[in-house]
Amino acid sequence: xxxxxxxxxxxxxxxxxxxxxxxxxxxxxxxxxxxxxxxxxxxxxxxxxxxxxxxxxxxxxxx
Amino acid sequence: xxxxxxxxxxxxxxxxxxxxxxxxxxxxxxxxxxxxxxxxxxxxxxxxxxxxxxxxxxxxxxxxxxxxxxxxxxxxxxxxxxxxxxxxxxxxxxxxxxxxxxxxxxxxxxxxxxxxxxxxxxxxxxxxxxxxxxxxxxxxxxxxxxxxxxxxxxxxxxxxxxxxxxxxxxxxxxxxxxxxxxxxxxxxxxxxxxxxxxxxxxxxxxxxxxxxxxxxxxxxxxxxxxxxxxxx
Amino acid sequence: xxxxxxxxxxxxxxxxxxxxxxxxxxxxxxxxxxxxxxxxxxxxxxxxxxxxxxxxxxxxxxxxxxxxxxxxxxxxxxxxxxxxxxxxxxxxxxxxxxxxxxxxxxxxxxxxxxxxxxxxxxxxxxxxxxxxxxxxxxxxxxxx
Numbered sequence: 230x231x232x233x234x235x236x237x238x239x240x241x242x243x244x245x246x247x248x249x250x251x252x253x254x255x256x257x258x259x260x261x262x263x264x265x266x267x268x269x270x271x272x273x274x275x276x277x278x279x280x281x282x283x284x285x286x287x288x289x290x291x292x
Numbered sequence: 293x294x295x296x297x298x299x300x301x302x303x304x305x306x307x308x309x310x311x312x313x314x315x316x317x318x319x320x321x322x323x324x325x326x327x328x329x330x331x332x333x334x335x336x337x338x339x340x341x342x343x344x345x346x347x348x349x350x351x352x353x354x355x356x357x358x359x360x361x362x363x364x365x366x367x368x369x370x371x372x373x374x375x376x377x378x379x380x381x382x383x384x385x386x387x388x389x390x391x392x393x394x395x396x397x398x399x400x401x402x403x404x405x406x407x408x409x410x411x412x413x414x415x416x417x418x419x420x421x422x423x424x425x426x427x428x429x430x431x432x433x434x435x436x437x438x439x440x441x442x443x444x445x446x447x448x449x450x451x452x453x454x455x456x457x458x459x460x461x462x463x464x465x466x467x468x469x470x471x472x473x474x475x476x477x478x479x480x481x482x483x484x485x486x487x488x489x490x491x492x493x494x495x496x497x498x499x500x501x502x503x504x505x506x507x508x509x510x511x512x513x514x515x516x517x518x519x520x521x522x523x524x
Numbered sequence: 525x526x527x528x529x530x531x532x533x534x535x536x537x538x539x540x541x542x543x544x545x546x547x548x549x550x551x552x553x554x555x556x557x558x559x560x561x562x563x564x565x566x567x568x569x570x571x572x573x574x575x576x577x578x579x580x581x582x583x584x585x586x587x588x589x590x591x592x593x594x595x596x597x598x599x600x601x602x603x604x605x606x607x608x609x610x611x612x613x614x615x616x617x618x619x620x621x622x623x624x625x626x627x628x629x630x631x632x633x634x635x636x637x638x639x640x641x642x643x644x645x646x647x648x649x650x651x652x653x654x655x656x657x658x659x660x661x662x663x664x665x666x667x668x
Contacts, residue, residue, distance in 0.1 A: 230395075232328075232329045232330040232331040232395055232616075233330055235331055235334065235391050235392065235394060235395045236319070236330055236331065236333050236334055238391050239334040239337050239338075239388045239391045239392060240315070240319070240334075240337060242337075242384065242387055242388055242391065243337045243341060243384055243388060244311075246380065246383075246384055247384075247495065247499075250380055250499070251499060251502070254499065254502050254503060254506065255502065257506050258502060258505055258506045258509065261506055261509035261510050261513060262509055264513055265509055265512050265513040265516060268513060268516040268517060268520065269516050271520070272516055272519055272520045272523065275520065275523050276523055323650035323651065324650070324651065325648045325649065325650070326649045326650065326651045326652075327617055327644060327649075328617065328644065328648075329616070332648055335648070395615065395616060396615065396616075396617055396642065396644060397615065397641045397642055397643070397644075398614065398615030398618075398639075398640055398641050398642055399639065399641050402625075402641060403557075404557050405557060412543055415539070415542045415543055416539060416543065419538055419539035419542065420539075422538065423536075423539075426534065440536070440539070458556070458557060459556060459557045459558055459578065460557055461557065461558075461625055461641055461643050463643070463644055463645055463646040464646045465646065466646045466647075466648070469646070476645075476646060476647035476648070476649075477647070477648050478648055478649055478650045480650065481648050481650070
């Protein structure tokens with residue numbers, strides 16, 4: 230293999246891995262945001278249900 | 293920390309732009325080395341990846357010390373996020389170094405002090421990341437990983453000084469060497485190297501901001517889960 | 525429920541184990557990565573063992589026949605020299621006067637290398653105008 234071949238492998242390795250990591254990270258952020266939002270919504274829903282039942286609820290509202 | 297999380301677009305665009313300029317300077321504009329020919333251009337990837345890995349591990353150290361001191365989970369998030377980037381960058385340093393070693397040294401790998409201590413560096417922080425997935429409670433996880441994050445940093449000066457302390461195949465440092473400011477490097481190569489160092493530093497800060505955002509979201513998700521468990 | 529103390533023990537044991545293996549692999553019998561020709565000549569009972577020898581390729585000593593994959597040169601330090609034979613073609617940067625590390629065994633007279641590695645300096649220079657950088661494959665110009 231020529232010197233340029235090794236250079237091509239090295240640069241592709243670095244840029245490819247960094248790009249793949251950045252894309253994967255963006256997806257992980259989007260997923261975590263969706264899950265947190267959905268959980269928060271269902272939590273608010275349940276807390277309202279508990280309140281209507283007249284049960285004492287000392288849980289502070291979710292941030 | 294909040295600032296780099298908010299400035300995602302600015303940092304991302306700056307990183308992308310300066311990486312493109314760095315690639316042009318490294319692959320086209322700078323001359324080949326008189327002995328190594330074009331294989332020397334791998335330097336412009338090899339040095340920035342290990343520099344940003346060192347930076348990452350330094351932030352792991354800072355986050356770990358501040359967590360033990362202030363007991364604020366945001367410092368644990370900094371340490372955990374920086375460690376993930378550090379492990380990625382160390383793996384890239386080893387892989388790219390190996391691709392450089394083959395045409396220049398003649399082998400892909402050898403157990404030389406610099407290569408051995410760098411492999412140890414990778415294992416220490418890969419172990420640190422594994423440890424973070426093992427513990428269940430965020431507080432005990434933060435405490436345990438802070439201790440490992442502080443002890444693990446001892447390897448960094450050993451890696452850097454290994455080529456000066458022991459006989460090795462790896463060459464001595466070109467920039468961070470005893471005769472600072474007098475690098476045995478062609479001026480055009482120096483420009484290409486510093487542009488790439490800048491580009492990778494901005495890229496690192498950008499990725500760290502995104503990773504911190506993820507850590508924050510995951511922590512809030514876990515808090516909501518706990519809350520829900522208490523209500524139901 | 526997972527136990528935090530147990531996971532700490534498992535995690536630390538894993539890290540210590542792998543680090544230990546790496547240190548053993550890399551540094552145990554070779555805390556000194558290579559020895560020099562003068563050190564080799566003072567050593568007894570080293571024949572038969574595989575070890576690394578490092579030094580400079582003596583200018584004018586390189587004999588290379590790529591057809592039968594035969595390489596012979598003298599490896600020297602300021603005080604002593606050892607003759608090295610190898611059946612591998614050297615990497616592109618191999619030339620008279622450069623630093624090399626060879627892996628192999630010593631017969632008492634010849635060092636038989638199974639692996640040859642070129643040590644380059646930390647200096648990077650551009651070719652002078654009109655000068656071309658080294659070619660991708662080794663060209664023997666030591667006999668010219």
